[in-house]
Amino acid sequence: xKKTRKSTFFVVVILIALFAVTSVLGIDQIxxxxxxxxxxxxxxxxxxxxxxxGVDVTFAPAGDYDADTAQLDSATEIIKTRLxxxxxxxxxxxxxxxxxxxxxRFPWQxxxxxxxxxSAVKELGEMAELTFRKGTDSETxxxxxxxxxxEIVLQGSDVASAQAQYRPDExxxxxxxxxxxxxxxxxxxxxxxxxxxxxSSTPISIWMDNTMISAPSVNxxxxxxxAVITGNFDQESSKKLADQINSGALPFKxxxxxxxxxxxxxxxxxxxxxxxxALIAFIGIAIYMIVLYKLPGCVAVVALIxxxxxxxxxxxxxxxxxxxxxxxxxxxxxxxLAVGMGVDANIIxxxxxxxxxxxxxxxxxxxxxxxxxxxxxxxxxxITNVIIAVILMGAFGxxxxxxxxxxxxxxxxxxxxTAEGVVYSFGFTLLAGVVCNFIFGVFASRLMVTxxxxxxxxxxxxxxxxxxx
Amino acid sequence: xxxxxxxxxxPVTLPQxxxxxxxxxxxxxxxxxxxxxxxxxGIIIRGVHLAIxxxxxxxxxxxxxxxxxxxxVGSAVKDVVGSxxxxxxxxxxxxxxxxxxxxFVSNExxxxxxxxxLDTALKEKFADNSLELYDSNDVSPSSGREFLLKCFxxxxxxxxxxxxxxxxxxxxxxxxxxxxxxxxxxxxDILIAFTTTIVCGFAIxxxxxxVILTILGYSINNTIVxxxxxxxxxxxxxxxxxxxxxxxxxxxxxxxxxxxxxxxxGTMLIVTIVxxxxxxxxLLSFSVPLMFGLISGTFSSLFVAPVTWSWWKxxxxxxxx
Numbered sequence: 046x047k048k049t050r051k052s053t054f055f056v057v058v059i060l061i062a063l064f065a066v067t068s069v070l071g072i073d074q075i076x077x078x079x080x081x082x083x084x085x086x087x088x089x090x091x092x093x094x095x096x097x098x099g100v101d102v103t104f105a106p107a108g109d110y111d112a113d114t115a116q117l118d119s120a121t122e123i124i125k126t127r128l129x130x131x132x133x134x135x136x137x138x139x140x141x142x143x144x145x146x147x148x149x150r151f152p153w154q155x156x157x158x159x160x161x162x163x164s165a166v167k168e169l170g171e172m173a174e175l176t177f178r179k180g181t182d183s184e185t186x187x188x189x190x191x192x193x194x195x196e197i198v199l200q201g202s203d204v205a206s207a208q209a210q211y212r213p214d215e216x217x218x219x220x221x222x223x224x225x226x227x228x229x230x231x232x233x234x235x236x237x238x239x240x241x242x243x244x245s246s247t248p249i250s251i252w253m254d255n256t257m258i259s260a261p262s263v264n265x266x267x268x269x270x271x272a273v274i275t276g277n278f279d280q281e282s283s284k285k286l287a288d289q290i291n292s293g294a295l296p297f298k299x300x301x302x303x304x305x306x307x308x309x310x311x312x313x314x315x316x317x318x319x320x321x322x323a324l325i326a327f328i329g330i331a332i333y334m335i336v337l338y339k340l341p342g343c344v345a346v347v348a349l350i351x352x353x354x355x356x357x358x359x360x361x362x363x364x365x366x367x368x369x370x371x372x373x374x375x376x377x378x379x380x381x382l383a384v385g386m387g388v389d390a391n392i393i394x395x396x397x398x399x400x401x402x403x404x405x406x407x408x409x410x411x412x413x414x415x416x417x418x419x420x421x422x423x424x425x426x427x428i429t430n431v432i433i434a435v436i437l438m439g440a441f442g443x444x445x446x447x448x449x450x451x452x453x454x455x456x457x458x459x460x461x462x463t464a465e466g467v468v469y470s471f472g473f474t475l476l477a478g479v480v481c482n483f484i485f486g487v488f489a490s491r492l493m494v495t496x497x498x499x500x501x502x503x504x505x506x507x508x509x510x511x512x513x514x
Numbered sequence: 515x516x517x518x519x520x521x522x523x524x525p526v527t528l529p530q531x532x533x534x535x536x537x538x539x540x541x542x543x544x545x546x547x548x549x550x551x552x553x554x555x556g557i558i559i560r561g562v563h564l565a566i567x568x569x570x571x572x573x574x575x576x577x578x579x580x581x582x583x584x585x586x587v588g589s590a591v592k593d594v595v596g597s598x599x600x601x602x603x604x605x606x607x608x609x610x611x612x613x614x615x616x617x618f619v620s621n622e623x624x625x626x627x628x629x630x631x632l633d634t635a636l637k638e639k640f641a642d643n644s645l646e647l648y649d650s651n652d653v654s655p656s657s658g659r660e661f662l663l664k665c666f667x668x669x670x671x672x673x674x675x676x677x678x679x680x681x682x683x684x685x686x687x688x689x690x691x692x693x694x695x696x697x698x699x700x701x702x703d704i705l706i707a708f709t710t711t712i713v714c715g716f717a718i719x720x721x722x723x724x725v726i727l728t729i730l731g732y733s734i735n736n737t738i739v740x741x742x743x744x745x746x747x748x749x750x751x752x753x754x755x756x757x758x759x760x761x762x763x764x765x766x767x768x769x770x771x772x773x774x775x776x777x778x779x780g781t782m783l784i785v786t787i788v789x790x791x792x793x794x795x796x797l798l799s800f801s802v803p804l805m806f807g808l809i810s811g812t813f814s815s816l817f818v819a820p821v822t823w824s825w826w827k828x829x830x831x832x833x834x835x
Contacts, residue, residue: 139566141651143652304606305575305606307602307604308602315796318792319797321792322785375720382731389770389774429676430731432675433734436672437727
């Protein structure tokens, strides 16, 4: 094993302090009017409707369309999936079968300045019907609305999955595109159409509702069931299109009936109450740990600060470019569980150090053995939590995420691939917390205790809970 | 290097006083029966209240003028409809007026009669606010039965995987039975949290899902820490009987169990007190059941899991004779 030096303690403490400060405050820079976020801080956390309130939108089918129950249900599912794909994991979607209404509630976006509820609502209510058509024929009515009329080759239901990709085109230049994997039925339809059009001047046009995205000409027949949509995509727009295709098309066109803000269910200021409770609890735990375990207790407090910072970083996404998730009561539950496990890891080790010292071992040996022994308990306890977190993320995440794909095809085959954002956010914060537990509660705390024990002034066995010798 | 040390330190130094955990079978049976009785009594007396997201109900929106108190509106509506009511304020983004949205569970929607009754009652009580009915919807549940069922299957599936994991990691002490017993202890903790929710008269909403998931992780972790000690002691004291092993290991882990529980349960107690003082009572349906579940988790990891396990192993041994 590598020798731990005296200086290691300071390096670890400084790193944890830096991490904690950046994840709370964030790092951003303001150039002219544009704010660039390098590291996201607590201000960038999107709070759930239960904590902060949000927007309440009522949708109804456009015109006199009479939707049946099945259609309303599928519209509800699609809206939920779209919300989760947009990173709005906290949402409430109700449907009223009598008057064909769908009521959607979602929380305010972070930094309300750049949040345009109108466009979010528009995105939710879009039909998002993908069509591949022969040729580019369309007609324009007197209001200037374009409707495609060309013969349909493929539609959304022929697509098995869509994925945003960044890869080189024929000229070797990298570009963003959306890659489609077609269903067996879709593959044969597409193969027939492409072999018919191969070499001809008639292109295949690709439409999202009434907007033509691109109209590539066909060079050769495509029989392997794959298709790509190119166009002027960037990272964001390609992902958005892939998400829209994956969540499926609404069975009818919807329009907004009413649009209002709502106050949080928990009451205004509930967040302050939770934060106050968290602060009191943290101070209490800190005093408790230091009184019980003295030096390892102090180290535990530093490790816990790192762990809490890690949980915050996981919710904000920490890095400016990563998507954050929404903090809800369930997410807070996940953090509490993870921090609780972190405290537990420190208590297990602290107890172990005491025990080993009592058997008369030298300080060095006791610390070494205590961390080693404690680790097997911490490992098994945390791995079981990883299992739980991964299953929850798979069961309730966005259908095209990795874990969901595996689980939805096996144990949850009887259910629709619904995304339930709040449970997902619980699994996510729990997973992040467990990872932090290994980093801070086990690794960092061992480095700190071992390094401190090299100092003369910290070699008194009493500081570690041992007997005077 | 570590091997040498292990050999040197055998025989292990036993704790000064070893408590006899394995002799507590009756206590456990008593607790399980008591919990079931309280649960049944709670269901009969209090009834099970599903929240609007699981049961469906009615959303009514009024526009109003001036200032209005959400809690007063809530209690006025509750007097008429009889079920739990959530009132939220808001502002219309298209017309700009101030609105309140009232939501509550109702069995077959809201009849015209009762709607009129509610309307008159509210307009009478808040005459100064010139309430106007804006919109009224009877909604089906937003999460519904399928969500609950999916949660249930996810939890069961997680439990099975955990049993398999424990079976593999603790194979030298007979992993399968240990895994099943840890899940049995978990079931008791969840049952206690659920009973608390029912007895306190909280509605079954998404908070209970949070509570159950948290207990799932916490309870199994607690049990595993004890199993880990048994696994370690099995190597150090190869000749000890299972009951001796369990008693020694539980005694050794006792300090840790109590200290960890003080922090977690204390945290929930602080949350409960702060929420009560500040008046955000909707958080209570999270903190109170979780607190009781955590208390149960400490108890069940020390008693229920190891003791049922020793009982199971004892039966097995008898059969083999």
